[in-house]
Amino acid sequence: MKKIGLALLGLGTIGSGVMKVLNENGELIKKQEEIEIDVRKILVRDKAKKRSVEIEPSLLTDNYDDILNDDSIDIIAEFMGGEDPAFLYIRDALRKGKTVITANKEVIAKHWEELDEEARLSGAGLYFEASVAGGIPIIKPLRRSLQANRILKIMGIINGTTNYILTKMTEEGRSFEDVLAEAQKLGYAEPDPTADIEGYDARYKLSILSTLCFRNRVPVDRIYCQGIKGISADDIKYARELGYGIKLLAIAKKENNKIEARVHPTFIPLSHPLYAVRDSYNAIFIKGDMVGDLMFYGRGAGDLPTASAIVSDIITAGQNGKHYYVKFDQEEPKFEDNWLSEYYMRLVVKDQPGVLAEIAGIFGRHNVSLDTVIQKLRDKNNATIIFITHKASEKWISNAMKEINASPSVISVESLIRVEK
Amino acid sequence: MKKIGLALLGLGTIGSGVMKVLNENGELIKKQEEIEIDVRKILVRDKAKKRSVEIEPSLLTDNYDDILNDDSIDIIAEFMGGEDPAFLYIRDALRKGKTVITANKEVIAKHWEELDEEARLSGAGLYFEASVAGGIPIIKPLRRSLQANRILKIMGIINGTTNYILTKMTEEGRSFEDVLAEAQKLGYAEPDPTADIEGYDARYKLSILSTLCFRNRVPVDRIYCQGIKGISADDIKYARELGYGIKLLAIAKKENNKIEARVHPTFIPLSHPLYAVRDSYNAIFIKGDMVGDLMFYGRGAGDLPTASAIVSDIITAGQNGKHYYVKFDQEEPKFEDNWLSEYYMRLVVKDQPGVLAEIAGIFGRHNVSLDTVIQKLRDKNNATIIFITHKASEKWISNAMKEINASPSVISVESLIRVEK
Numbered sequence: 001m002k003k004i005g006l007a008l009l010g011l012g013t014i015g016s017g018v019m020k021v022l023n024e025n026g027e028l029i030k031k032q033e034e035i036e037i038d039v040r041k042i043l044v045r046d047k048a049k050k051r052s053v054e055i056e057p058s059l060l061t062d063n064y065d066d067i068l069n070d071d072s073i074d075i076i077a078e079f080m081g082g083e084d085p086a087f088l089y090i091r092d093a094l095r096k097g098k099t100v101i102t103a104n105k106e107v108i109a110k111h112w113e114e115l116d117e118e119a120r121l122s123g124a125g126l127y128f129e130a131s132v133a134g135g136i137p138i139i140k141p142l143r144r145s146l147q148a149n150r151i152l153k154i155m156g157i158i159n160g161t162t163n164y165i166l167t168k169m170t171e172e173g174r175s176f177e178d179v180l181a182e183a184q185k186l187g188y189a190e191p192d193p194t195a196d197i198e199g200y201d202a203r204y205k206l207s208i209l210s211t212l213c214f215r216n217r218v219p220v221d222r223i224y225c226q227g228i229k230g231i232s233a234d235d236i237k238y239a240r241e242l243g244y245g246i247k248l249l250a251i252a253k254k255e256n257n258k259i260e261a262r263v264h265p266t267f268i269p270l271s272h273p274l275y276a277v278r279d280s281y282n283a284i285f286i287k288g289d290m291v292g293d294l295m296f297y298g299r300g301a302g303d304l305p306t307a308s309a310i311v312s313d314i315i316t317a318g319q320n321g322k323h324y325y326v327k328f329d330q331e332e333p334k335f336e337d338n339w340l341s342e343y344y345m346r347l348v349v350k351d352q353p354g355v356l357a358e359i360a361g362i363f364g365r366h367n368v369s370l371d372t373v374i375q376k377l378r379d380k381n382n383a384t385i386i387f388i389t390h391k392a393s394e395k396w397i398s399n400a401m402k403e404i405n406a407s408p409s410v411i412s413v414e415s416l417i418r419v420e421k
Numbered sequence: 422m423k424k425i426g427l428a429l430l431g432l433g434t435i436g437s438g439v440m441k442v443l444n445e446n447g448e449l450i451k452k453q454e455e456i457e458i459d460v461r462k463i464l465v466r467d468k469a470k471k472r473s474v475e476i477e478p479s480l481l482t483d484n485y486d487d488i489l490n491d492d493s494i495d496i497i498a499e500f501m502g503g504e505d506p507a508f509l510y511i512r513d514a515l516r517k518g519k520t521v522i523t524a525n526k527e528v529i530a531k532h533w534e535e536l537d538e539e540a541r542l543s544g545a546g547l548y549f550e551a552s553v554a555g556g557i558p559i560i561k562p563l564r565r566s567l568q569a570n571r572i573l574k575i576m577g578i579i580n581g582t583t584n585y586i587l588t589k590m591t592e593e594g595r596s597f598e599d600v601l602a603e604a605q606k607l608g609y610a611e612p613d614p615t616a617d618i619e620g621y622d623a624r625y626k627l628s629i630l631s632t633l634c635f636r637n638r639v640p641v642d643r644i645y646c647q648g649i650k651g652i653s654a655d656d657i658k659y660a661r662e663l664g665y666g667i668k669l670l671a672i673a674k675k676e677n678n679k680i681e682a683r684v685h686p687t688f689i690p691l692s693h694p695l696y697a698v699r700d701s702y703n704a705i706f707i708k709g710d711m712v713g714d715l716m717f718y719g720r721g722a723g724d725l726p727t728a729s730a731i732v733s734d735i736i737t738a739g740q741n742g743k744h745y746y747v748k749f750d751q752e753e754p755k756f757e758d759n760w761l762s763e764y765y766m767r768l769v770v771k772d773q774p775g776v777l778a779e780i781a782g783i784f785g786r787h788n789v790s791l792d793t794v795i796q797k798l799r800d801k802n803n804a805t806i807i808f809i810t811h812k813a814s815e816k817w818i819s820n821a822m823k824e825i826n827a828s829p830s831v832i833s834v835e836s837l838i839r840v841e842k
Binding site: 021024025028029031032033129135136137140141144145146147148149150215271272273275276277278281283288289290291292293294295296297298299302304305307308309311312315316327 | 442445446449450452453454550556557558561562565566567568569570571636692693694696697698699702704709710711712713714715716717718719720723725726728729730732733736737748
């Protein structure tokens with residue numbers, strides 16, 4: 001029976017979850033996996049703080065060196081969150097030859113190469129299943145089940161808070177502000193919800209996923225990012241009429257060594273399996289050149305789901321002992337900003353003859369062809385016009401929108417949302 | 422660079438798919454996985470037959486001994502289908518110490534222990550990712566990503582043909598017979614569709630999945646099985662009105678060492694992610710005690726998706742060299758036949774006073790309480806009554822149905838379909 005000396009960095013929600021998994025299923029793991037996981041130290045800020053799990057007080061330390069210098073500790077599991085000091089702690093552990101399991105999306109997204117290199121040098125392992133989509137197995141399946149594929153496309157709902165908000169807005173017809181306030185009250189959204197609603201959280205995760213899938217570093221700053229603040233109940237209503245729902249999607253594609261990566265609110269068909277991903281659930285849609293479309297669905301956060309992923313990594317690391325390095329493609333990819341997509345847009349215009357012809361003319365001059373045009377909801381002198389375009393480049397759309405914005409017939413551009421199928 | 426000598430048993434749809442994956446992505450696999458897969462022999466029935474892939478004729482053999490006695494062959498990949506002679510071929514390969522990759526659900530479902538034992542004795546490996554749900558990674562994630570969980574429940578759409586038929590019936594309002602005939606014409610259903618539409622195919626796969634999840638052998642003959650022949654367009658219409666869709670589900674649960682396993686048409690809520698699984702797609706819903714609900718979605722059949730799973734197994738086997746044995750629970754489970762579920766039922770009754778009270782009385786006497794009752798569609802002297810029950814045991818339902826069938830007020834019991842949420 002292999003015995004693993006484990007240290008935890010952090011004893012908040014996730015740390016307590018890990019303790020609970022080990023307490024409840026440790027015997028099962030011992031029997032099935034022939035591995036015994038022994039928690040030897042836990043780094044906390046305040047040793048005297050009351051904990052939701054019962055912990056032997058001698059395990060607690062507030063000094064990281066106690067862990068780093070303890071030779072009986074083979075694996076360090078980190079879930080403090082944030083870049084600092086987690087990055088340094090992880091780096092120092094790897095330097096010492098200790099394997100690291102982390103749920104830290106920010107550290108992996110920002111410091112992948114450096115940490116990978118440290119692990120390679122010392123022979124330690126670096127595992128991060130829990131850094132993307134919580135309990136959903138995605139990193140390991142990508143590495144160990146899809147080796148025969150080139151991954152062509154990723155489309156993910158990888159932020160639970162925004163999916164919860166959009167689901168409530170859709171199913172209850174409520175406004176963004178209203179649902180956000182409720183989510184904050186219930187603890188589903190942070191007091192400062194910026195990282196979630198602006199898409200930054202999803203961006204870190206997409207950086208990790210696309211780096212792994214495309215075997216090219218996809219740095220965070222190469223990922224276009226737009227949050228859900230601008231989504232109105234009206235857009236959700238119109239979307240539904242047109243056969244679509246609105247989701248915050250993290251999308252990445254690679255073709256002919258060109259990569260595009262972006263996080264933004266997106267129209268997807270009501271019949272798409274991602275549309276059925278409700279509440280705070282996450283799901284990752286993957287297209288491989290051989291396997292076709294796949295989707296992985298589950299809890300993207302929460303103590304026990306995240307702990308399930310962390311403990312799985314601990315077992316794998318304990319059994320293999322060695323790191324599964326990513327071999328990056330030699331060829332540098334091009335990052336494409338001028339991607340093609342279909343667009344939904346909603347304009348309020350003056351209700352007078354010739355306006356539709358004028359706008360259609362602007363689109364035409366900028367190569368943007370139209371799939372659907374609906375004019376509705378006249379009130380007094382105004383009309384609302386909704387367009388869905390065929391595929392058009394970002395530049396064409398941006399040029400057309402400049403002209404449309406400048407037209408005296410156009411009162412306002414209410415929304416502009418990309419469509420994916 | 423590790424070099425693997427591979428033999429293929431079969432060169433039909435899947436065999437050709439494997440050749441295509443190796444031809445197109447062999448270089449990628451070499452670079453990423455540091456493994457070179459060299460096809461050294463292919464067993465075929467007719468060496469002279471024209472093939473859809475280009476094959477060096479010297480690779481073909483019609484004599485299995487040529488493969489079994491070739492020491493340069495490390496791994497044998499089998500996709501002939503059927504029990505005989507595939508089972509003997511696999512067994513003999515394992516006896517010789519050759520690792521086997523198989524897509525053969527029937528052989529694994531029927532001969533798991535025997536083959537596992539052969540592999541254990543010789544040190545060979547036995548891998549069967551492709552035997553369940555084609556290209557969807559499910560066997561490996563269960564083994565390698567969910568080790569920290571007790572799996573409580575499996576609900577799968579694991580037969581593409583029946584899902585295709587039910588999708589068409591749902592979306593186009595057509596009859597079972599009509600859609601089946603079309604599916605046969607298009608090649609989506611076999612000329613003899615029995616194994617698919619009666620649920621036998623799904624039953625093999627559920628046997629494998631539940632054996633793996635519960636760490637107890639769940640033999641095929643312990644799985645209740647009912648096909649989709651009895652589903653009418655009317656039931657699908659009523660289901661929708663009540664907020665449900667109808668899917669052929671493979672369901673297995675384990676609680677307190679009691680296992681129930683069954684394949685049957687099932688009402689599931691329209692909001693359930695399994696409902697969004699359309700056409701010939703497959704999906705497997707898993708509930709773990711720590712991770713909560715997960716779903717794995719993708720192509721359950723087809724040349725390239727299945728080949729993706731097979732080649733992944735070949736790579737894993739080539740890298741690890743050794744078998745990942747399942748450790749079965751020591752304790753013998755009980756198989757529960759008298760499970761609890763909710764029921765939908767549709768009766769045609771005489772349109773006369775007191776009938777509803779009479780039927781409700783029968784249910785009441787057999788402990789079956791009712792959630793929903795709808796009476797509709799009177800024509801002349803008849804009325805249709807639709808019930809959805811609360812949870813009731815199979816026995817209670819069966820006893821109640823006997824009495825209902827015998828009542829002179831009841832003209833016919835049109836359907837009886839279980840509900841899962």
